[in-house]
Amino acid sequence: MTATSALLWAGYESQIRGAAPPEGPWEPWGTWVERDGPLVRVHHGTHGTVVHASLVGADLDLDGLVRRQQAAFAERVEPVEWKVYDHDGPALPAALSAAGFTPGPPRALLIADVADVPACPGAVVRSHFAGQDEPRRESVRRMAADAPEQRRALAELEADGQNWEALVLEGAGRVVDVLWLEAVRDTDFTAIGGTTGPRPELLDAAVAFCSRWSVRSTRLVAEAPAAFVPAHLAAGFHEAARVTTYRWAPPGEPARERPSRRLLSEPEHDEIWKRFEERFEVTYETAYDGIAEPPGSVAFHMAAVDHPQDPLLAEVERVIARGLRACGRPGDRLYRLKWYISGSRCDPTRVGGPGQPRWVGCSYLVDENVVQVSGDLRMGTYGNFREESLCVFGPDLVAEVEAELTALLGTVLRRDGRPVGNVWSFGP
16 A cells, blocks of 8 residues: 555545444434444444444454344344455454355445546536436436445435435436535545446546535545546546445345435425325415315414424424324325425334434424325324414324323314314404
């Protein structure tokens, strides 16, 4: 290893390797993080990963450590991926192989200072996902899915819902190759998740995109199969290590979807909006007038909530979340929607509980109208900030939460969509 490669590896090892995904409002959607000594388990619901810093020289029972991870992922029926670097020595690969893990093809870990990546004038490279329609996005997804194994699949970055982008190289009016990348939060790095071809133009475009991003990175990192390595080296990258992904799958059928996911302009997002507006007779223009509240619904007065951090609002949200979880069915999709703003979906039975990802729903905002509804429209909430009201609908959900909400809020505005006379107002 050259002195430059050693320096770049040291930066990678100290900033990226072993770092758990960020926690808080910008954590990857639908993930749950657990620690086991020097290891971090990341549960995605559909699969899991193990990350850690170097274990060389540590006094560890590697065989026992590996089997504990298997037990944790088996309990959730999640296949697991475990990256091993050539710097780790032979003990860890041996322990993984003894436990039944299977190694994939080795890849080169390549790192570059962005200032060292030469420009490729004349190439037509575009930021693809921003502002593109769904058919064009889907064509890029298909191309990315056929690419050889690299650092992270495009589908995983999209599911994370964090800072990422796909860049496309165009020629003769069509997409020739694709590169996707993510900003690695709180580090000097932007990571190339992968590329469909070893294109210097795309590597240069990744550098240019970094300079425009809100996250100004000074280094690029990639994992490349042997056929892609020469293009990276020619573009100023240095090989810092070799990396192999070991995989193991427990018995059983893993979940096909993460517990929650952010939604932007996907057809699914538009479709649930259309059905909700038709069923509840509401549009963006009429939202302040409320929805057609169905039989069995209850609307509460929310004037006692003063601000977004009001403890009363937190209690209301806790009650609603508990009710939605209790009424959720296996495979349910619960949507949070705001007009002309990104939304989300979750399986209410797989979020918000012990050992599960955080709850992503929202029933009331002090400055926006917000919808929370199951995919079959059988239950949900409608928060109307202008009227200062919260409508809860669906017989099972109302039965679960009405008593607690009445104790918290006191005043009922409407039942079955009809006023009950508890709140006096001006006018007829």
